Amino acid sequence: MNAEIAQTACPHAGRDDRKSARIAAANLAPQAGSRVVGSFALGRDVLRSPKVRQAGAHADDTNITNPDEVSFFFLDGDLHRKRRAAVAGLFTPKTIVTRHHVVMHRTMDQLVARLREGKPLPLDELSFQMAVDVTAEIVGLTDSDSNANLARRVKAVLDSSLDRRPGWLGNLIFNAKMLLRVGRFYRNDMAPAIAARRKQPRDDVISFMVSENYSRKAMIMECLSYGGAGMMTTREFIVMAAWHLFDKPDLRDRYLTGGEADQSAILEEILRLEPVASMLHRRAVEPQPGVMEDGEVLCVSIREANVDEAITGPCPFELDPDRAKRMKVVGPYMSFGDGPHRCPGAQVALHETRIFLDRMFRLPGIRLVSEPKIIWNSFIQGYELRGALVACDPA
Ligand code: HEM
Numbered sequence: 108m109n110a111e112i113a114q115t116a117c118p119h120a121g122r123d124d125r126k127s128a129r130i131a132a133a134n135l136a137p138q139a140g141s142r143v144v145g146s147f148a149l150g151r152d153v154l155r156s157p158k159v160r161q162a163g164a165h166a167d168d169t170n171i172t173n174p175d176e177v178s179f180f181f182l183d184g185d186l187h188r189k190r191r192a193a194v195a196g197l198f199t200p201k202t203i204v205t206r207h208h209v210v211m212h213r214t215m216d217q218l219v220a221r222l223r224e225g226k227p228l229p230l231d232e233l234s235f236q237m238a239v240d241v242t243a244e245i246v247g248l249t250d251s252d253s254n255a256n257l258a259r260r261v262k263a264v265l266d267s268s269l270d271r272r273p274g275w276l277g278n279l280i281f282n283a284k285m286l287l288r289v290g291r292f293y294r295n296d297m298a299p300a301i302a303a304r305r306k307q308p309r310d311d312v313i314s315f316m317v318s319e320n321y322s323r324k325a326m327i328m329e330c331l332s333y334g335g336a337g338m339m340t341t342r343e344f345i346v347m348a349a350w351h352l353f354d355k356p357d358l359r360d361r362y363l364t365g366g367e368a369d370q371s372a373i374l375e376e377i378l379r380l381e382p383v384a385s386m387l388h389r390r391a392v393e394p395q396p397g398v399m400e401d402g403e404v405l406c407v408s409i410r411e412a413n414v415d416e417a418i419t420g421p422c423p424f425e426l427d428p429d430r431a432k433r434m435k436v437v438g439p440y441m442s443f444g445d446g447p448h449r450c451p452g453a454q455v456a457l458h459e460t461r462i463f464l465d466r467m468f469r470l471p472g473i474r475l476v477s478e479p480k481i482i483w484n485s486f487i488q489g490y491e492l493r494g495a496l497v498a499c500d501p502a
Pocket residue numbers: 179180181191241242245332333336337338340341344382383384387442443444445447448449450451452453455456
């Protein structure tokens with residue numbers, strides 16, 4: 108970090124390029140009793156510390172006495188390392204380029220063909236299809252009747268939390284709906300994938316789970332965790348990045364004329380300003396002087412850490428794709444987390460977003476017919492963008 112740059116005042120104070128800041132400020136709700144950490148350096152110390160455990164995001168309600176039934180998202184220590192190592196090969200730069208790029212371009216071929224019919228289409232549905240196709244390949248959900256139906260069934264399960272009404276009746280209805288939707292997802296998408304891998308293992312998460320004799324419940328939990336982690340997040344990020352590029356013709360020109368590295372720098376800077384995940388909670392299981400006390404729950408605020416001037420330099424609220432390079436920091440700052448749970452899919456997400464936007468913005472006459480509405484999902488404590496329509500000239 109460059110302290111001299113950090114101390115220079117911003118010449119255009121008041122400028123704020125963030126689209127999600129206001130709704131986040133009005134709705135963000137750290138876990139009750141937790142201490143919010145806004146400093147980037149301290150947040151990183153917390154996330155990298157071996158003396159913390161997962162907290163928040165249902166970690167406290169998750170029974171980890173039988174680790175074979177728990178997604179690795181909720182595990183820590185050696186068991187967590189072992190499970191991550193088993194799937195690490197699915198996320199390497201080489202696998203992304205040689206295997207996942209094929210899926211990304213195949214999906215874009217289909218989406219481009221639909222757009223070239225000339226009718227306005229919902230951007231979040233297009234971005235969700237991309238996110239589902241890529242994550243499905245990694246997980247091994249490749250034996251469904253169609254990927255559009257797979258996307259619909261995954262969405263039905265993951266969006267159920269939004270329908271939830273308070274009170275016992277609400278819970279009852281929620282649980283019944285959940286069972287039904289999870290049942291449909293299992294029968295139509297997971298069961299055929301598992302059967303196929305029992306006959307012929309492949310290189311994906313389901314093949315690994317089959318070889319390790321995971322229970323049905325454990326497999327469902329793991330698949331849905333990937334769904335939430337890989338599909339919901341990327342759907343929102345693609346729409347957010349598109350919105351910024353539609354808004355800013357200079358930035359869009361730079362995106363379309365720059366190389367891959369420059370495109371990634373632009374996307375990472377957008378993700379710094381508009382993190383899809385807002386907070387990460389951890390519980391201290393041992394004291395760490397200067398960082399945390401024993402038993403304390405810490406809420407690392409990604410939103411605050413990402414605009415901490417000590418690490419961003421001046422004008423932290425401005426979209427400046429050259430910032431990270433100038434400050435010698437990793438581009439997305441804390442948007443993919445840090446430490447042992449840092450997002451394994453970070454590069455996958457950046458590649459699919461980059462390819463999606465590159466191909467969409469090269470379409471003749473591409474335009475934003477209606478802007479997205481920004482809403483807050485209190486269940487995942489993040490923004491969602493709905494109602495954006497895009498269209499291009501017909502072929
Ligand atoms: C823009 C898109 C994405 C964002 C913003 C994002 C963000 C994050 C963050 C902040 C974490 C850390 C959670 C924590 O520390 O508690 C995480 C973990 C995770 N992400 Fe992502 N993610 C994205 C895309 C993906 C994709 C595409 C995949 C897989 C295909 C994926 C799979 C995972 C998994 C499995 C974890 C859990 C890792 C662990 O607990 O060790 N993510 N993600």
